[in-house]
Amino acid sequence: MLFILAYKNLWRNLRRTVLAEISIVFGVLVIIGSGNFINGMQRDWAKFEINSSTGAFQVEHRDYQAMGKSEPLKATLENSAALVEQISRIPGVRAAYGKLNFSGMVSSGVKSTFFDGRAVDVARQRQTLSQQQDLIVAGKPLGDSAGGVILGADLANMLGLKIGDPVTIVVQTLHGGLNLTYATLVGTKNGRHFPSTIYLEMPLDDAQKLLRVHDRVSQVVVGAEDFDSIPGLMKRVEAELRSEQAPYVMRGYQVLIPIYPQAIPSFKFISISVGIVLFILVGGGIGNVMAMAVLERKKEIGTLRALGMEKNQVRRLFLTEGFMIGVIGSLSGLLLTSALTYFIATHGGIHLPPPAGTSQILIIIPQMNLATSVLGVAMPLLVSVLGAWWPASASANLNPIEALTEA
Amino acid sequence: MSIKLKSVGKTYQLGQTTVHALRDATLEIAQGEFVALVGPSGSGKSTMLQLMGALDQPSSGEVWVDDQPVNQMSDHELAKIRRNRIGFIFQSFNLIPVLSVFGNVELPLVLQRVPRQERHDRVYAMLERVGLTERALHKTEELSGGQRQRVAIARALVTNPTIVLSDEPTANLDSKTGEEILALMQRLNEEQHVTLLFATHDAKIVKHAKRVVSILDGRINNDQLTAGA
Numbered sequence: 001m002l003f004i005l006a007y008k009n010l011w012r013n014l015r016r017t018v019l020a021e022i023s024i025v026f027g028v029l030v031i032i033g034s035g036n037f038i039n040g041m042q043r044d045w046a047k048f049e050i051n052s053s054t055g056a057f058q059v060e061h062r063d064y065q066a067m068g069k070s071e072p073l074k075a076t077l078e079n080s081a082a083l084v085e086q087i088s089r090i091p092g093v094r095a096a097y098g099k100l101n102f103s104g105m106v107s108s109g110v111k112s113t114f115f116d117g118r119a120v121d122v123a124r125q126r127q128t129l130s131q132q133q134d135l136i137v138a139g140k141p142l143g144d145s146a147g148g149v150i151l152g153a154d155l156a157n158m159l160g161l162k163i164g165d166p167v168t169i170v171v172q173t174l175h176g177g178l179n180l181t182y183a184t185l186v187g188t189k190n191g192r193h194f195p196s197t198i199y200l201e202m203p204l205d206d207a208q209k210l211l212r213v214h215d216r217v218s219q220v221v222v223g224a225e226d227f228d229s230i231p232g233l234m235k236r237v238e239a240e241l242r243s244e245q246a247p248y249v250m251r252g253y254q255v256l257i258p259i260y261p262q263a264i265p266s267f268k269f270i271s272i273s274v275g276i277v278l279f280i281l282v283g284g285g286i287g288n289v290m291a292m293a294v295l296e297r298k299k300e301i302g303t304l305r306a307l308g309m310e311k312n313q314v315r316r317l318f319l320t321e322g323f324m325i326g327v328i329g330s331l332s333g334l335l336l337t338s339a340l341t342y343f344i345a346t347h348g349g350i351h352l353p354p355p356a357g358t359s360q361i362l363i364i365i366p367q368m369n370l371a372t373s374v375l376g377v378a379m380p381l382l383v384s385v386l387g388a389w390w391p392a393s394a395s396a397n398l399n400p401i402e403a404l405t406e407a
Numbered sequence: 408m409s410i411k412l413k414s415v416g417k418t419y420q421l422g423q424t425t426v427h428a429l430r431d432a433t434l435e436i437a438q439g440e441f442v443a444l445v446g447p448s449g450s451g452k453s454t455m456l457q458l459m460g461a462l463d464q465p466s467s468g469e470v471w472v473d474d475q476p477v478n479q480m481s482d483h484e485l486a487k488i489r490r491n492r493i494g495f496i497f498q499s500f501n502l503i504p505v506l507s508v509f510g511n512v513e514l515p516l517v518l519q520r521v522p523r524q525e526r527h528d529r530v531y532a533m534l535e536r537v538g539l540t541e542r543a544l545h546k547t548e549e550l551s552g553g554q555r556q557r558v559a560i561a562r563a564l565v566t567n568p569t570i571v572l573s574d575e576p577t578a579n580l581d582s583k584t585g586e587e588i589l590a591l592m593q594r595l596n597e598e599q600h601v602t603l604l605f606a607t608h609d610a611k612i613v614k615h616a617k618r619v620v621s622i623l624d625g626r627i628n629n630d631q632l633t634a635g636a
Contacts, residue, residue, distance in 0.1 A: 001510075001517040008505035303501040306462060307562075308490020308518045311482060400462050404497070 002313065006320035009293070010328075020289045021329040024380045027282045028333025029340070031275035031379065035372030036341045037350070038267045041364045044349075046253055046260070047227055048362075051131040053193040054256040055096075055221035056230045059087065059241065062249045064218060072101040073174045076216040077248070084124065084220050090240060092233040094225045097124030098217030100207050104171035106151070106200055108159040115155065115169075115200040119207030128223035139163040139187030146206050149183035152199030156188045163187065169200070173212040181210050192258055271372075275379060283383030290322055290391035294398075301395050302403025315396035322388020323381065330380040334373060341366045409569045409602045410436045410459055415468035417454050417625075428454040430625040432468070436570070439600040441593065443616035445607055451625040452606035453574055459604065460495060460572045461488040473569050490518050494563030496573035496605075500555040502547040502562075508534070509543040512561045519566060533561040536598075537591060553584035557591065564595060573605035577612055589615045 010017050050056050063075040077083055080098045087096045100119040105112055122142045125132060133141050137153045149167055151159070161167065163185055170180045183202060190196050208214060222237065224230045234250050241248045254260055294301070301314060309317075344350060345365050352362040417429040429451045436442055436459075444452050457463040458470050461477050462485075470477040472492055477485065494515075495501075502511050509530055516526040534540045537557040547555055556576060563571045576592070577585030593615050596603045605616075613619055614633070621629035 001514070004510075005503070005505065012505060299501065300503060303495075303497070303503070304514075305486070306460065306489060306495045306501075307515050308486050310486045313518075401457050404462075404501070 002317055003320060006317055006324060009297075009317075009321055010324055013293070013296075016289055016292065017325065020286055020325050021332065023282050023285045024326065024329025024384070025333040025336060027275075027278045027380055028330050028376050029337050030278055031271070032334065032337040032372055032376035033340065033366070034271050034274065035376065036337065036366040036368055037364060038271055039369040039372065040345075040349070040366040041362075042264060042267065043227065043367055044362065044364055046257065048131060048134075049193065049257040049260075050227070050253050051129055051223075052134050053129070053132070053191055054253050055128055056224035056227075057234050057237075057250050057252045058099075058219040058221050058256060059083075059237070059248050059250060060219045062247045064249075072103065072218055073211060073213055073216075076100070076213060076218055077220065078216055080215050080217040080220070084121070084217075086240075087220055087222055087237060088124075090233075090237055092225055092229055092236065094223040095124055095127035096220050096222045097121040097128050098204055099219045099221050100204060100211070100213065100216065101218040102171060102207060102211055104169060106155070106159070107168040107170070108161050108165065109168065111159045113155070113158065114198060115151075116195070116198045117169075117171075117200040117202065117207070118194075119202050119204045121204045125221070128221055130223075135189040135191040137188045137190050139185070141187060142201065142203055143186065146203055147183050148186040148203065150187045150189055150201040151185060152194065152196035153188040153190050154196040155198060155200070156185065158197065161185050169202070169210070171210055173210075175212060177212075179210050179212070181206065193256070272375075275375070279379045279383045282380060283387035286322055286325055286384050286387035287390060289325070290318055290388040291394070293321070294318065294391045294395040297395075298398060298403045301398050302400045302405075305398070305400035306404060311396040314398075315392045318392035318395050319385060319388050322384045322392065325388075326381040326384025329384070330377040333380070334377055337376070338368060341368055409438045409440075409473060410434075410604075411469075411471040412455070412458070413469040413471070415455075415458060415465045415470060417451075417458065417463070418466045427625050429458070429465070432622075432625070432627050434620060434627060434630070436602060436604060438569070438602055439596070440602050440604075441596045441615070441617045442602075442604045443607060443613045443619045444604060444622060445613055445619055446622040447608055450608075450622045452608075452622055454625075455622065456572045456574050456604070456606050459570070460493050461485045490515065491566065492569040494566065494568040494571040494601075496556070496559050496563045496571060496576050498575040498578045500547075500552075500559045500579070502555055502558055504547060507544050507546060508539060508550070508558050511547060511558055512565050515562060515566045529565055530561075533565045536564075536595065537561045551584075552580050553587060556580060556584075556588050560588070560591065560595070564599065564601060567599075568601065570602040570604060573603070575607055575609075576605055577607070577609065585612065 061075040061077055067075050084096050084098050087093060098121050102117045104115060106115045123144060142148050142150055165185050167183050167185055169183060170178060173179050224233050234252055238250050304314060349363045349365040352364060354361055412432050412434040415429055415432045419426045419428055444455060446452050458465055461472060464478055472488055512530045512533055513526050516529060534543055537560055539557055547558060577588055580588060589612050592603055595601060616633060618632050620627060
């Protein structure tokens with residue numbers, strides 16, 4: 001009965017209730033909508049980096065992070081061809097390729113400088129990284145034939161090289177000797193996961209011969225068939241490789257993508273902060289609505305008290321009204337946000353200009369997220385009840401005689 | 408004994424001024440009496456009703472409802488007394504506009520936590536007594552003034568209270584409807600032996616009462632049975 005009374009009371013002043021509901025719907029729309037946008041942006045950003053640079057995850061020697069940075073050839077994975085083959089056969093893996101990290105000097109004949117090099121299995125990389133060509137600024141990706149090299153766009157500029165120019169690459173081999181090879185610049189690239197001023201990329205076979213590291217790689221880059229299944233796939237691959245008693249560790253895209261671990265909490269912090277500020281305002285609005293309701297219904301409150309309604313029942317009546325405003329507003333907001341998210345997602349997403357250093361337009365497909373949705377619904381409910389708390393308490397504490405004698 | 412006032416005084420503080428709304432009032436009202444409390448505006452009638460209705464507590468003296476002293480009762484206990492022992496009929500009906508006729512009469516029973524089926528039966532029985540069965544599902548705003556006051560009477564009586572207090576129950580009604588309402592209250596008083604006490608300054612309606620208590624300047628100055636008693 002109290003519930004029915006509270007519900008009916010909501011619609012006594014239709015305009016005021018509708019305005020309160022609109023403010024909640026707007027709040028929910030902003031918090032869940034921005035959450036969905038951030039979630040979609042995060043996914044699309046991650047997907048782009050995964051498909052262009054990092055892969056879903058990488059397998060490397062457990063000592064690589066400790067010593068591989070200074071001496072990359074000292075902590076490599078042996079029997080790499082078999083290892084790549086083994087990983088590629090695991091269900092859920094789209095493809096995998098070996099990558100060897102090394103350093104040396106590169107020369108145009110006129111100028112020389114140090115480089116930070118990546119040697120890749122070109123054919124397998126194409127299968128693994130479907131968007132790696134998006135990072136190409138000029139020329140084309142590495143082909144299947146030997147002798148090609150890609151440089152960071154800034155490195156090529158610094159050396160004064162154009163596509164098709166010859167370059168000389170000098171390295172220190174695994175055993176300490178010097179070796180040299182000639183290659184042709186086939187393309188330049190930019191990307192956030194490497195410094196363009198020192199980046200060099202060449203075919204894996206060429207690099208293994210040059211460095212005298214037969215059948216070894218620094219990492220196996222793994223592509224997943226499905227973005228959402230990456231965590232499970234990582235565990236499956238890890239379990240399979242662990243049974244081989246080999247010194248492998250996995251590094252997921254979350255740590256491989258530069259600034260990703262710092263950026264995501266920042267996004268969440270911004271989103272939650274906006275939500276909190278917004279809902280403080282919404283809570284104030286609801287408090288105002290309920291305070292007006294108490295003022296207008298003083299006489300009725302007096303009547304209810306005269307009929308024997310207790311203070312806490314009067315308080316509960318107004319809190320229930322506040323809660324109902326919150327429920328109706330937040331669920332309507334959730335429904336509207338879901339519909340909008342679905343509409344945007346199925347109509348091409350939100351197009352943003354390309355980030356610095358790339359030519360690719362960013363297409364954000366907003367993505368519903370359970371945690372954001374729960375937060376977006378729970379927060380207005382909470383602020384509705386909190387906003388109604390003071391008016392509800394004031395109504396409970398009204399002197400019934402004063403309330404009854406109210407004109 | 409249904410209600411008793413022993414040397415009751417009530418004062419209010421209005422700024423720097425102390426207003427003596429009631430002075431040394433002593434009164435006993437027995438079960439089944441139909442009492443009119445008469446006096447001019449500001450004489451203390453409403454204050455006396457509020458004290459008898461456990462809506463307020465006296466500044467001095469004692470108020471007893473069914474051998475229970477209202478003085479010193481907690482808010483919870485006062486609400487319980489009002490819920491179970493006292494019915495109110497207000498001058499301007501004070502119906503809950505969002506509830507139907509049935510809902511308004513049902514409300515006191517809900518507060519008493521009476522089971523749903525019993526509530527239904529009692530509400531319809533009461534509506535039949537006041538002649539509003541056909542209007543049970545109507546909104547109160549669709550009713551005439553007289554019908555609204557009948558709803559208020561049904562609401563006051565549905566809990567079988569010890570006493571029904573009414574402040575100017577006919578003031579917002581035309582004279583014919585007012586007569587009908589008083590006749591109804593008189594009939595219910597006789598049929599249900601419910602104690603009725605109504606405050607009025609209208610001498611015309613006093614004739615329905617069996618006892619008339621006059622109050623002037625916060626003091627009871629006359630208490631007599633009428634010819635019909």
